[in-house]
Amino acid sequence: MALITCKNLSFAYENQLVIDNLSFEVKTGEYLCIVGENGTGKTTLMKGLLALKKPTKGEILTGDGLRADQIGYLPQQTPSQKDFPASVMEVVLSGCLNKKSFSPFYSKEDKEKAKANMELLGIWDKKKECYKDLSGGYKQRVLLARALCATSKMLLLDEPTTGLDPVAIIDFYETLRELNRKHGITVIMVSHDIKEAVKQADHVLHLTQDSYFFGTTKEYIKSNLGKEFLGGYENVG
Amino acid sequence: MWDDLIQMFSYPFMTRALIVGILVSLCAAVLGVTLVLKRYSMIGDGLSHVGFGALAVAAAFHIAPLYLAIPVVFVAALVLLRISENSKIKGDAAIALFSTSALAIGVMIVSMTSGMNADLNNYMFGSILAMSEEDVRLSVILTLAVLVLYVLFYHKIFAVTFDETFAKATGVKVELYRTVLAFLIAITIVLGMRMMGALLISSLIIFPALTAMRVCKDFKSVIICSLILAMVSFTLGLALSYFLATPTGASIVVVDMVFFLFFFIAGRKQG
Ligand SMILES: Nc1ncnc2c1ncn2[C@@H]1O[C@H](COP(=O)(O)OP(=O)(O)O)[C@@H](O)[C@H]1O
Ligand SMILES: [Mg+2]
Numbered sequence: 001m002a003l004i005t006c007k008n009l010s011f012a013y014e015n016q017l018v019i020d021n022l023s024f025e026v027k028t029g030e031y032l033c034i035v036g037e038n039g040t041g042k043t044t045l046m047k048g049l050l051a052l053k054k055p056t057k058g059e060i061l062t063g064d065g066l067r068a069d070q071i072g073y074l075p076q077q078t079p080s081q082k083d084f085p086a087s088v089m090e091v092v093l094s095g096c097l098n099k100k101s102f103s104p105f106y107s108k109e110d111k112e113k114a115k116a117n118m119e120l121l122g123i124w125d126k127k128k129e130c131y132k133d134l135s136g137g138y139k140q141r142v143l144l145a146r147a148l149c150a151t152s153k154m155l156l157l158d159e160p161t162t163g164l165d166p167v168a169i170i171d172f173y174e175t176l177r178e179l180n181r182k183h184g185i186t187v188i189m190v191s192h193d194i195k196e197a198v199k200q201a202d203h204v205l206h207l208t209q210d211s212y213f214f215g216t217t218k219e220y221i222k223s224n225l226g227k228e229f230l231g232g233y234e235n236v237g
Numbered sequence: 238m239w240d241d242l243i244q245m246f247s248y249p250f251m252t253r254a255l256i257v258g259i260l261v262s263l264c265a266a267v268l269g270v271t272l273v274l275k276r277y278s279m280i281g282d283g284l285s286h287v288g289f290g291a292l293a294v295a296a297a298f299h300i301a302p303l304y305l306a307i308p309v310v311f312v313a314a315l316v317l318l319r320i321s322e323n324s325k326i327k328g329d330a331a332i333a334l335f336s337t338s339a340l341a342i343g344v345m346i347v348s349m350t351s352g353m354n355a356d357l358n359n360y361m362f363g364s365i366l367a368m369s370e371e372d373v374r375l376s377v378i379l380t381l382a383v384l385v386l387y388v389l390f391y392h393k394i395f396a397v398t399f400d401e402t403f404a405k406a407t408g409v410k411v412e413l414y415r416t417v418l419a420f421l422i423a424i425t426i427v428l429g430m431r432m433m434g435a436l437l438i439s440s441l442i443i444f445p446a447l448t449a450m451r452v453c454k455d456f457k458s459v460i461i462c463s464l465i466l467a468m469v470s471f472t473l474g475l476a477l478s479y480f481l482a483t484p485t486g487a488s489i490v491v492v493d494m495v496f497f498l499f500f501f502i503a504g505r506k507q508g
Contacts, residue, residue, distance in 0.1 A: 050406040073406040084274055086399060087455035094396040098407040104389040130454040150407040 072147030095149030137168030363434030
C-alpha cells in the first residue's frame with residue numbers, strides 16, 4: 001500500500017471550489033513535486049495532507065504505518081517569526097513535542113535526536129545563536145531540522161526556497177535530495193519553479209485552474225502540459 | 238531610608254500587597270511574552286474592560302466578584318484568541334468591539350443601580366492596599382496555580398507561540414493549550430485589576446516582555462528576564478507609591494517605563 005493515497009479529493013472555501021476531484025498517491029521513498037500557478041490550491045492541498053483542512057469530498061488514506069503526526073512540515077515563513085527571540089536549539093527541539101502528549105520536559109533522547117539532525121544539516125555549531133539573526137538559508141535548515149525531529153518518514157515543504165539567494169537554493173535542493181536518497185525520507189514539495197522541480201523530483205503533480213496532471217517526471221515531460229510549461233526544456237538528468 | 242523600609246513592611250497590609258503583587262506580576266510577565274509575540278498585546282486591555290463589565294454585574298446582583306469575573310473573562314479570552322485565525326473580523330477590531338461593549342454594559346449597570354461603589358472603584362483604578370485577607374488567600378492560590386501550569390506547559394506554549402501551524406500539523410493539541418492559555422490569562426487579568434485597576438493592567442502584561450526582548454535573544458532568557466523585571470518593578474513601584482503617596486498602579490507603570498527606556502538604549506548599543 002502507498003504511504004499516502006488521495007481519492008477524489010475536493011477542497012473548498014465557503015463554497016468556492018479550489019480543488020476538484022483530485023486523485024494521486026505517494027509511495028515510501030518517492031519525491032513528489034507539486035507545481036502550478038498561484039491560487040491553484042497547492043497550499044490548500046498541503047493543509048489537507050496535514051489534516052489541518054478537511055476535504056469537502058473524497059478521502060486521504062495513509063499506509064505503511066504512517067500516523068498523521070509523523071509528517072514533518074516546513075511551512076511558508078510567517079511574518080511574526082521575524083523578530084521572535086528563540087535560539088536555534090529551542091526551535092529544533094520543539095519538533096520533538098508530538099511524541100509525548102503529557103511529559104512537560106524534553107528527554108535525553110529528544111536532545112540527542114535534535115543534535116543528530118542539527119549535525120546532519122550542519123547547524124550544530126549554531127545551536128546557541130538567535131534564530132531571527134540567521135540568514136534565510138540557515139533559517140530553512142533550522143526548520144528542516146525541526147521537521148526531522150517530528151518525523152523520519154515524510155517531509156512536506158511549502159515553497160521552501162522563497163526568499164533564498166541562488167547559492168542557498170542549490171544548497172537546499174542538494175540537502176533535500178540527500179535526505180530523500182540516503183535516508184529514505186519521502187518528500188512532497190510545493191514549488192513554483194517547474195524547471196527545478198522536474199530536475200529534483202521523480203513524480204510531478206501539476207495543478208491548473210480546472211484540471212491536473214499526475215505522473216512520473218518522465219511522463220510529465222512528454223505530456224502536453226509539461227511541454228507547454230517547460231517550454232522546450234529538454235536535457236533533464 | 239532603611240528604617241523607612243522596615244517601617245513600611247511592618248504594616249500587614251503592605252506585606253500582603255507585596256506578596257500578592259509579586260505573584261500577579263510574575264504571572265502577567267510570563268503570559269505577556271506569549272501575548273506580545275503573538276501580536277495580542279491589546280488583549281489584556283480588552284479583557285480588563287470585559288472584567289469591569291462583569292464586576293459591575295456582580296456588584297449589582299451581589300455575587301462574589303471574582304467568581305463571576307473569572308469565568309466571563311475566560312470565555313472572552315477564549316473567543317479573542319480564536320478569532321484571529323478564521324476571521325471575518327480582524328483580531329484588533331474584535332478586541333475593541335468586546336472591550337467597548339463590555340465597558341458600556343458595565344457603565345449602564347452601574348448608573349442604573351447603586352452607582353459607583355467603593356469596590357467597583359477599586360477595580361477601576363486599582364487598590365491593592367484594600368485587599369481583604371480572603372482576597373489575598375484566593376489570589377495566592379490562583380497565581381501559584383498559574384505559575385505551576387505555565388511551567389508544566391512551557392515547551393508546548395513555546396511551540397504554539399512560535400509556529401502554531403507546525404505544532405498543529407505534528408499533532409500538538411493546539412486547542413487544548415489555547416484553552417489553558419485563555420484560562421491563565423483570565424485569572425491573571427482579574428486578579429491584576431485589583432492591584433493595577435482596569436485601566437493599567439495591560440502594562441503588567443506588556444512591559445516586562447517588551448523590555449526583556451530589547452536585550453535577550455532566546456525564549457528562555459526572555460522569560461527569566463521578564464520575571465525578574467516584573468518582580469523588581471513591582472517592589473520599586475510599591476515603595477514609590479508608599480513614599481510619595483501616589484496610586485500603586487501608576488507608580489509601577491512609571492518604574493516599568495524607566496526600565497524600558499534603559500533596556501531600549503542598552504539594546505541599541507548592543508546592536
Ligand atoms: N483561508 C482562505 N479563505 C478563503 N479562500 C482562501 C483561503 N486560503 C486560500 N483561499 C483561496 O483558495 C485558492 C487557493 O489558494 P492556495 O491554496 O493558497 O493556492 P496556492 O498555494 O497554489 O497559491 C485561492 O484562490 C485563494 O484565494
Ligand atoms: Mg501557497
